[in-house]
Amino acid sequence: MSKLNVNIDLVARLREMRKTTYPDLVEAARIAEGAGCSGITVHLRGDRRHIQDEDLPALKKVVKTRLTLEMAVTEEMSAIALESKPDMISLVPEAPGEVTTQGGLDVAGNFDAVKACFDRTTPAGVHPGVFIDPDERQIDASLRAGAKSVELCTANYSVVQPFQAADQLAGSKACPTAEDEDREFELIEQAAAYAREKGLLVNLGHGLTLENTARLAALPGIEDFNIGHSIITRAVFVGLEKAVLDMLRVVEGAPEA
Ligand code: PXP
Numbered sequence: 001m002s003k004l005n006v007n008i009d010l011v012a013r014l015r016e017m018r019k020t021t022y023p024d025l026v027e028a029a030r031i032a033e034g035a036g037c038s039g040i041t042v043h044l045r046g047d048r049r050h051i052q053d054e055d056l057p058a059l060k061k062v063v064k065t066r067l068t069l070e071m072a073v074t075e076e077m078s079a080i081a082l083e084s085k086p087d088m089i090s091l092v093p094e095a096p097g098e099v100t101t102q103g104g105l106d107v108a109g110n111f112d113a114v115k116a117c118f119d120r121t122t123p124a125g126v127h128p129g130v131f132i133d134p135d136e137r138q139i140d141a142s143l144r145a146g147a148k149s150v151e152l153c154t155a156n157y158s159v160v161q162p163f164q165a166a167d168q169l170a171g172s173k174a175c176p177t178a179e180d181e182d183r184e185f186e187l188i189e190q191a192a193a194y195a196r197e198k199g200l201l202v203n204l205g206h207g208l209t210l211e212n213t214a215r216l217a218a219l220p221g222i223e224d225f226n227i228g229h230s231i232i233t234r235a236v237f238v239g240l241e242k243a244v245l246d247m248l249r250v251v252e253g254a255p256e257a
Contacts, residue, residue, distance in 0.1 A: 002217055003038035005068060007205075007228025009050040012042070016049060025055050026062050033065055039087075041226050043070035043101075044080065046094055056084040068226075070131070073105070073113045081121050088127035090151055090226075091117060100229075101206065104132035104153040108141035118146035129203070134191030143198055150195050151203040151226060154216065157184035158207030189219055196221050210234070 011028040015021070029040045040063050042051045051059075059067055069086035071077035072094040081089050091114060093105045107114050107130055118128040129149035132138040142150050192202045204216055205226030213225065 002222045003224045004036075005039035005041045005066070005203075005205075005224050005226045006032040006037045006231055007041040007043070007070075007226055008032065008232070009041075009043050009228055010232040012050040012052070012055065016052075025051065026058055029059055029063055033063070037065065039063075039066035039068055039224065041068040041070060041090070041228070043092065044077065046072060046074070046076075047096070053080065056080070056086070060084060060086065068129070070101075073110060073117050078117050078120050081126055082124055085124060085126060088129050088149070089117075089121055090129040090131050090149075092131045101131070101155075103155060104135075104138060105130055107132055107138050107145055107147075111141055111145055114142075114147075115145040122146060129201075131205075134187045136191065136194050139191060139195045139198065139200065143200060147200065149201040149203055149223070151205050151224075152188055152191055152195070153206050154188060154204050154208055155206040157181070157188060157216070158209070158212055185215060188216065192219060192222060 008025060008028045011023050012025050014023055015025070025042075032040060040059065042055065042059065044051055044053065044056065056069065066087040068088040068090055069081060069084070070090045070092045071081060073091050091105055091107075092101050093103065095102060105114070114130065122128045127149065128147050129151060130142045130145075130147045131151045131153060132142055134152045139150060188204065192204075195202045201223045202221060203224040203226060204222055205224075207229075208216070208225060208227045209230040213227070216222065217225070
């Protein structure tokens with residue numbers, strides 16, 4: 001059975017939008033772990049739009065499952081990983097101004113930097129992982145650079161799933177079809193099997209939702225799913241009623257339920 005890591009970056013993003021002390025990232029990690037997830041994932045971006053440096057030690061103190069730090073391949077981030085010692089790092093590409101991570105890291109094209117990062121952090125006990133496209137060349141390069149896990153990017157699969165997205169994309173060249181979905185699924189399936197044969201742990205993530213995850217979860221041998229945006233945004237709806245009721249009670253001067 002695959003495990004779920006919850007990416008809580010969006011909780012930090014909501015906090016950073018107003019530079020408030022809430023919503024509390026540590027509380028988010030506690031609730032996700034309490035619900036049974038197997039890990040907490042955060043991305044410390046160069047522009048610090050999500051979590052801040054001081055969030056890492058705070059999370060490290062409370063996370064009982066496994067803390068994964070997503071980070072760019074830079075000197076700065078390697079030093080932060082060495083200092084904060086998350087259980088795992090996942091190397092990701094980072095482009096200035098991007099809304100979210102755009103595809104996997106080109107490990108083959110940045111081989112020396114990726115290897116140097118793993119050479120520094122792995123001996124400190126930090127599990128070496130990397131986020132790549134479902135592509136054998138990138139899997140081979142990741143293995144040679146010292147990765148023990150690969151997270152295969154599901155972004156292309158998730159834009160063609162669920163099908164209702166087709167209406168919004170109609171007219172654009174990305175207009176998805178059932179064949180597109182099958183093609184993207186098969187790429188992930190084949191890359192996952194190839195990476196496992198090579199002895200790598202295989203994780204999947206990006207753009208996954210309640211609707212589009214089940215097909216991937218049926219694949220054999222997927223270790224972890226890394227899911228954030230759809231979980232945190234859905235929490236607005238599954239929790240909004242109680243949030244309004246609690247405030248209503250305060251406004252009306254009644255005791256909290
Ligand atoms: N995996 C990686 C490497 C990511 O960068 C992200 C987004 O931060 C995720 C998984 C989670 O994607 P989503 O927020 O779309 O679930």
